[in-house]
Amino acid sequence: MTTQPTAHANPWIALHPGDDVVSLARRVSSAHQSFVDSAGADGVRTVVLDSWQRSRSNGVDPDRSSGVSSLSGSELEQYRSTHPMALIRPVIRKLLVEDAADTGLLVAITDAHGRLLWVEGDTAAKDRAVGINFTEGADWSEDSVGTNAPGTSIALDHCVQIFGAEHFSRTVHDWSCSAAPVHDPVSGRILGAIDITGGPRVAVPEVLSLIRATVAAAESELRFHVLNASPLDRRPPRLEVLGSRPALVRAGERIALSRRHAEILLLLLDHPEGLGAEHIAMLLDEGVLDPVTIRAEVSRLRKILGSDVLGSRPYRLLAAMDSDIGDVRAGLDRGDVRSAVAHYAGPVLPSSDAPGVYRVREELRARVQAALLRSADTDLLRRWTSSVDGREDLSAWTAYLGSLDPRSSLYAQVRARIALLDRELRG
Template sequence: MDVTRLVAQDARRAAQVLGETRGAALAGERPKVAPRPVIRESWDRTVRGGVDPDHDFRADVLGLDEVERRRQTSRLRHILPVLQEGLLPFADSGQHIVIVADAEGRALWREGSPSGLRRADGQGLGIGGDFREEVVGTNGVGTALVARRPLQVVSAEHVVRTLQSWACTGAPITDPRDGRLLGAVDVSGPLESHHPATLALVGSVAKLAEARLRDLHLSSLERLRAVAAPVLARIGGRAAAVDTDGWTAAVTGMPYTTRLALPKALSPGRRRLPHLGTCQVEPLPGGWLIRTGAEWPAGDDTTRIVLDLAHPRRSTVTASGAVGSWTHELSPRHAELLYLLALHPTGRTAAALAADMFGDPARTVTVRAEMSRVRRYMGAFLEHRPYRFTEGTEVDLLLPDDPLDLLPHSLAPGVVRSRGGALHR
């Protein structure tokens, strides 16, 4: 039976047929019309997981702080414009909503028609909600994450009765760097407004989003290559610059390979890596410099950080280590954070940094999100709990001659105090 076509032709009849199929299957009987294999497999998983098909559900909802933390650390945030441009016009034209969930099935973003959003709110389908199969049964988000392919769940194919007025179309989104599941996008609406072409639309937009992630990855490799080129030119022997997932940006003295196998937790220093043997690992913005077969004299692992805030319109951080140095231009916010950390060598908690940045110690979510971005290129030199520069790292501050020129854009209380304190010395 072509479920989607039957729904488009006669939604009432489709709901009746699917309801009879669901009832027989859950009762352990042989239904007159067999469910689609992907739906039957989902029903089996749902029942084994203990979901009650005939009772309403209200999954635990994430708090706003946790939702924001997940948003800031998820690569899905990079593809929201693609998903919105591709799906919101369709959602707004009917009573549909668009849900973007992470790999754990948690809804992190939700948009759509006002009527669709009100209807979803009435059934607990809001931001932070849990759409895993083991929680809400067969659905467009949770089942797409398990099946790892685009699919539709219509009417009584939802094993939980309260969801059977919905038609849901979901597609998984994977990271092109390593095939890791990032989450899923879903378009849901009333059963009577279902259209068979929705599956092709959602699947195509998910592929466009993955293509955008691929483009972003290639751009990040280009940036890493630009930073690594002068470093590689100064050193002898065999070396490679790779991103944090091992994708190669540049090599010298050795054959080019697309990707190097790296351990899950790589840190600077002498390391033994698969297929390379003993290597010296040094951090680069967005990756690592890996030098193979090199002998380093004892005591040559000292790293020096120079935070240059001497110019009102341009701030940089430079890291110098055993195999060379690199420089990264800082955004105004990151310049503020690194300056505040340099002022407090023993470290600052997230609450203390929030007070320094915003005058409000409660704004820890924003601080943690920004520090997560800083750690993408400074991770080897920063500790957390509390946030501080790593032990043994020498930090030099280059400040302007006129204290009023210190980060003149900044309204952060910690920076403002420094400007005033310098004036009165």
């Protein structure tokens, strides 16, 4: 017989005292099947049902194999070696991992996007977890694999337990997990999550208490590192939008940004006075986007940046932020064309067709081109004409030709290229 949780029971806990594990597992499995078939479900916690609904809205397939691999090998090693969560790994190992051998339990550390940085613990459990790709480098965000403790704890910014069939993906129904987010002690932003994964006993209240105590110790360790940080560690965050891989670099950590988040940050950086949701929507899609959608995106972005960096009413940056665009502009402003070109790694967010981004992209490209033409520097013009922006830039090719010795073989090659471009332009 199953004792139903009282109305005042902690909603973040999966197994309450008095619950019959077998009966609860049967009831939750039936509710999951009902939700998948008809989107209706009785007998599950509201926090789980809400997560299932988000998972379905995000297009997660409950029958798909879980854990999408996103980083591996040297790329993973480099990423996690400079990640802030690496600072607290010794604390987590001492409090959780050292006692996890031969227990059937796994201890996982994620980044702020739900990517698994480290998975340690029982060897047999690690081998089993390979079957669901619960492995280092895999993406276990709620957006990617649906309801799971580390991904959902990050999505909700709260500790949570997920028991068996409460997972949205059926491939994970044999597992249970408890997780809690870890925060930057200064900004309050989420840095990642700590998770314990295993069998049903992982979903009892005592495990969640253990996770929360470990998070408290980890955040205390982070606070110590912040107080003793070098000036280099306290540099402003840096936005990188030149080229096809937008990112935010902070305290040595390179955080990949979605195109939409990169667009919004670029617009806010370009409008220090701030922008309303309606204005951002117009700059992104000429008013077609719903301001409600913008508010939701900014809310997600605030979880990455922290409330001390991104303000509201209007949306604006509250702290200094560097950027690769700023480096190019600074070089142009002081007449250092070589520095500007060295920092110009490619067009601004080349895959974006947002009007506000297009204006920034074209303004920067035109400034760099004009400076190059004035410089008549052979080496810089050679680099520009071999770049994405300069391959069909007839003005730059003409200037390049004018900087060459007419007797050189390169002169003839450049003249031939100009002739070809001229014919193509004439149609």
